[in-house]
Amino acid sequence: MQATAPPHIVIIGCGFGGLAAARGLARADVRITLLDRANHHLFQPLLYQVATAGLSAAEVAAPIRHILRRQRNLTVLMAEVAGIDPSRRAVALDDGARIAYDYLVVASGATHSYFGNDAWSRFAPGLKTLEDAFDIRRRVLTAFERAERESDAAARAAWLTFVVVGAGATGVELAGTLAEIARHTPPGEFRRIDTRGARVILLEGADRVLPPYPPELR
Numbered sequence: 001m002q003a004t005a006p007p008h009i010v011i012i013g014c015g016f017g018g019l020a021a022a023r024g025l026a027r028a029d030v031r032i033t034l035l036d037r038a039n040h041h042l043f044q045p046l047l048y049q050v051a052t053a054g055l056s057a058a059e060v061a062a063p064i065r066h067i068l069r070r071q072r073n074l075t076v077l078m079a080e081v082a083g084i085d086p087s088r089r090a091v092a093l094d095d096g097a098r099i100a101y102d103y104l105v106v107a108s109g110a111t112h113s114y115f116g117n118d119a120w121s122r123f124a125p126g127l128k129t130l131e132d133a134f135d136i137r138r139r140v141l142t143a144f145e146r147a148e149r150e151s152d153a154a155a156r157a158a159w160l161t162f163v164v165v166g167a168g169a170t171g172v173e174l175a176g177t178l179a180e181i182a183r184h185t186p187p188g189e190f191r192r193i194d195t196r197g198a199r200v201i202l203l204e205g206a207d208r209v210l211p212p213y214p215p216e217l218r
């Protein structure tokens with residue numbers, strides 16, 4: 001009698017959700033294919049520290065293959081999913097390849113939103129990926145450099161003014177870290193500017209902010 005192959009589970013995404021699903025199935029009699037467009041698992045809660053040059057990328061990201069290397073029932077593929085065909089039980093990749101599945105776990109996360117103010121995207125990138133964090137870091141560090149080169153006082157002050165829109169957890173953390181950079185840059189590194197004079201403005205529409213803490217701690 002021929003043994004039937006164990007069911008094939010495809011997991012899209014190796015963030016917190018996909019990783020938990022993969023690990024939860026470690027002892028199951030299944031074949032797992034884990035797809036992620038990045039080769040690393042990212043600890044998003046500390047991404048703002050990369051954006052403000054407090055941490056390096058390696059401190060918040062780890063190779064997915066390395067994390068799951070001991071899980072014998074799982075194969076990691078770096079691939080971008082372009083679509084899902086539920087009627088054929090197949091996942092379509094952006095290069096045209098298809099991967100059939102018996103069960104599908106979609107853990108591809110969420111994207112950021114400007115809540116109808118898409119024009120802001122030019123000035124304020126999202127903060128979900130390492131690339132986003134590098135982009136923000138480049139903008140922040142460049143602002144200090146441009147201020148140092150500026151002879152006009154008003155223009156210098158403008159370069160040293162940072163506005164963070166939204167005082168949720170990420171906004172508060174980001175604003176606080178920007179203030180820390182300004183305060184802790186050793187005096188003397190810049191000749192024309194005193195980074196301690198930088199202004200960080202945190203804008204929030206609600207009159208109070210509910211951090212993601214349990215109700216008893218609010």
Ligand SMILES: Cc1cc2nc3c(=O)[nH]c(=O)nc-3n(C[C@H](O)[C@H](O)[C@H](O)COP(=O)(O)OP(=O)(O)OC[C@H]3O[C@@H](n4cnc5c(N)ncnc54)[C@H](O)[C@@H]3O)c2cc1C
Nearest residue numbers: 013014015016017018036037038044045080081108109127
């Ligand atoms: C700056 C920041 C700070 C945060 N701080 C906190 C905090 O303090 N506490 C807290 O509890 N939560 C925090 N969060 C939220 C938390 O990080 C997220 O809720 C969590 O990461 C979501 O996990 P996920 O697996 O759903 O998605 P993600 O972690 O976003 O993972 C999705 C994965 O899917 C992959 N992917 C997406 N699309 C495709 C595709 N088409 N093809 C292939 N792969 C794809 C991505 O590469 C990624 O690896 C924070 C988030 C951010 C951005």
